[in-house]
Amino acid sequence: MSGRPGQVGVLDVGCFSAHLVVVSGSPLHPVLSHKTRLRLDQALDRHNRLRPEGVNQVVNAVRTAHRIAERAGVSGIVPFATSIIRDAPNADQVISEVARRTGTELRVLPGREEARLAYRAARQWFGWHLGPMLVLDVGGGTVELAAGEDVEPSLTRSLPLGARAVTRRLDLDRALARDHRGLARGQVLVHDRVVAALEGASLSDHRAVGCSKVFQQLARLAGARPQHEGPFVPRTLRLADLRGWIPRLARMPAPKRARLPGISRHRAGQSLAGALVAEALMVATGHDEVRICPWSTREGLLLSLIGTGDDDEYCRVA
CATH class of the missing domain: 3.30.420.150 (Exopolyphosphatase. Domain 2)
Structure with missing residues (x-):
């Protein structure tokens, strides 16, 4: 995790928000917390695929999170997406499109x-x-x-x-x-x-x-x-x-x-x-x-990052 010593951050992309959280030492008192509101539930088709308007929401949220993190001196965050993207039939295409347009590859946790x-x-x-x-x-x-x-x-x-x-x-x-x-x-x-x-x-x-x-x-x-x-x-x-x-x-x-x-x-x-x-x-x-x-x-992931350091699999930052 690059950035200030002891500082770790995640970007949690869910159905209703993309939540950027950066902590230093404990998740209890974040040094940075910012939410971009999403309504990905309204961007699903009848087969639970994320439509282009939903992808656009995610792209804009990821770009916003990175701008805010950079202004705060945080040069790397761990981005992950929850089941709204993970379980979508077109999840691979969504992740690829977000990566192409933002340079950030969203991770999905089983x-x-x-x-x-x-x-x-x-x-x-x-x-x-x-x-x-x-x-x-x-x-x-x-x-x-x-x-x-x-x-x-x-x-x-x-x-x-x-x-x-x-x-x-x-x-x-x-x-x-x-x-x-x-x-x-x-x-x-x-x-x-x-x-x-x-x-x-x-x-x-x-x-x-x-x-x-x-x-x-x-x-x-x-x-x-x-x-x-x-x-x-x-x-x-x-x-x-x-x-x-x-x-x-x-x-x-x-x-x-x-x-x-x-x-x-x-x-x-x-x-x-x-x-x-x-x-x-x-x-x-x-x-x-x-x-x-x-x-x-989200807090469990932050605790993993704090406790295991750069050798942890989650520390491959965007």
Whole structure:
């Protein structure tokens, strides 16, 4: 990683933003943080390919991030893309086009590697006193799970059950959401997929931790303290509260959901699916409560960069 000694940076290109973060010593207090808003979910065709307008958004965001980093004296960052690009059928073409137009090749992390990094971030955040830990990360395209009681997880899984993916698959933004039988079928489908992926693993004795915007927003919806009060305020999501909100979300159109505490406008359309997936994860793993962690894959990657130095595979900067 080139730049000032001890300084590392990543560019996290996701569905709703390209987030540039540079830290020196710890992800807790970034020396630089800048978001470029994206709406890549609106640039997908019916086959989940990213259309040219989506590629243009990514190109502009990458160029902006590099300009800001250079002005701050950061001469190298590690760029990576999440499932919105990684799982697109035309991912290779998208990455090639971005590289041709910006000189930056976006890396894609396998789902299980995202799960491992989220586990590492949560372990660093909560410390060893938490004991055996299960990390749940609900993204837009995929769900990552990781569990263990050591520095590295002993179990990692990645499932195509992200909030955006489930919304599309179950057509939850249409009449199905208000059809009780259809909603119940959706819950069963997601639950069964999670159970099958866990292959009988017993995780009920692990502390459950939620590492994603989905869990943060659902916890706020269910009464947790708002984010502006800071990351050190303990926050939890309880299964009983979540179950109380699912039918209410199902009866609301997206614009009305966006007025609820914790539900952002751009995530409102997939908030019902996020709640269904969160419930399925909690039930399948035997947890009535999830502790919320403000760190996830991005912070796990930053911790890897800080801890391993230039020999680490992620340190091949753009």
